[in-house]
Amino acid sequence: MTVRVQTADFDLSTEVANLRKNNTAIGAIVSFVGVVRDLNDGQNVSAMELEHYPVMTEKALDDIVAQANARWALLDTLVIHRVGALMPADQIVLVVTASKHRGEAFAACEFIMDYLKTQAPFWKKEQAPEGARWVDAREADDQALNKWGISANNAATDSASPDGASA
Amino acid sequence: MKIQLRFFASVREKLGLSEETVTLPDEVTTVGGVRAYLQSRGGLWADVLADDRALRMAFAHVMCDAETPISEGGEVAFFPPVTGG
Numbered sequence: 001m002t003v004r005v006q007t008a009d010f011d012l013s014t015e016v017a018n019l020r021k022n023n024t025a026i027g028a029i030v031s032f033v034g035v036v037r038d039l040n041d042g043q044n045v046s047a048m049e050l051e052h053y054p055v056m057t058e059k060a061l062d063d064i065v066a067q068a069n070a071r072w073a074l075l076d077t078l079v080i081h082r083v084g085a086l087m088p089a090d091q092i093v094l095v096v097t098a099s100k101h102r103g104e105a106f107a108a109c110e111f112i113m114d115y116l117k118t119q120a121p122f123w124k125k126e127q128a129p130e131g132a133r134w135v136d137a138r139e140a141d142d143q144a145l146n147k148w149g150i151s152a153n154n155a156a157t158d159s160a161s162p163d164g165a166s167a
Numbered sequence: 168m169k170i171q172l173r174f175f176a177s178v179r180e181k182l183g184l185s186e187e188t189v190t191l192p193d194e195v196t197t198v199g200g201v202r203a204y205l206q207s208r209g210g211l212w213a214d215v216l217a218d219d220r221a222l223r224m225a226f227a228h229v230m231c232d233a234e235t236p237i238s239e240g241g242e243v244a245f246f247p248p249v250t251g252g
Contacts, residue, residue: 034252050251051176053244056228081251093252113252119230122251123176134177137221137248154248159222159233 001069001077003061005052007084010094019076019096026075028102030109032095038088040135043128048086053121057081060120068097068112072104079112081122111148117141118154168193168239170201175246178222181215191237198224199233201243221248 002019012031020026038045065077078096086092095112099105124135137155145152172187179185195204202224206213216222225244226235237243 052251053173053175053225053228053246056225056244059228060230117252118249120251121175121225121246121249123247124250125176134247135250137250154223156248157221158219159224 001065002079003058003065004078004080005054005057005061005083006080007082009082009091010080012094015078015080015094016096019078019098023075023098025100026098027100028105029096029098030102030105031097032093032109032113033091034093034113036086036088036090036092040126040128043126043130045088045126045128047088047127049125049127049132050083050086050092051123051125052081052083056121061116064112064115064119067115068108071111072099072108074099074104074108077108077112079116081116081120083122114141114144114148115150118145118152168195168237170237170240171242172201172205173242173244175244177247178215178245182211196236197233198226198231198235198237198243201237202233202245216245222246223248 012033016029016031036048061079065079068074068077074097076098080094082092095109097105097108118141125132126135139155142152142155169188169190172189174182174185191204195201202216206216223246224231226237227241
């Protein structure tokens with residue numbers, strides 16, 4: 001189980017090869033790569049800055065991975081999230097899950113991403129023609145976590161009680 | 168009680184401050200109490216931390232609600248909804 005927050009890019013093949021090394025019990029590996037788009041909410045995005053809350057970020061990601069392990073029989077997981085300056089087409093996030101059979105790995109990978117979107121303390125600031133702007137949280141991301149039976153209210157417009165992290 | 172305050176993203180920008188060590192009056196015992204105490208400074212503080220703002224809070228690096236108790240030397244953070252991934 002590995003969690004990394006870094007400014008540097010990552011290489012999917014290298015990361016998967018490292019994760020597989022010496023673990024011949026693995027029968028299925030699922031990976032998700034999140035990428036910076038050049039268009040968001042109808043505006044051209046020329047650059048992005050990703051801020052995070054050191055210490056809490058690692059703690060939140062560790063907790064997310066622990067929740068996935070409590071739900072599925074996973075043999076290994078890897079989460080890499082980049083911070084700092086990013087450009088369109090840059091990779092932002094990598095989630096890799098490994099299990100004996102595909103079902104667990106597929107489900108856990110989606111779960112970890114859904115959880116991360118509303119629970120991990122990262123904030124995106126986009127550079128657009130109209131100037132820089134902080135990206136708004138999306139209700140669709142809360143709904144994505146709801147489907148796992150965890151109620152999220154990250155996108156609520158008031159000071160909602162904390163999300164499902166403790167549920 | 169002395170605690171560490173942390174501010175992130177748009178909250179940090181609007182306040183023009185990323186962290187501060189603050190000594191609280193005895194009656195402030197919860198994260199919500201810290202927020203109210205900071206609002207009472209008035210001006211920017213009252214605006215940026217206003218009750219109707221979409222503000223998220225953490226104590227000791229865990230997301231929490233207003234009722235969460237604080238303790239000496241702890242870290243209280245205020246930030247907007249998260250947008251990673």
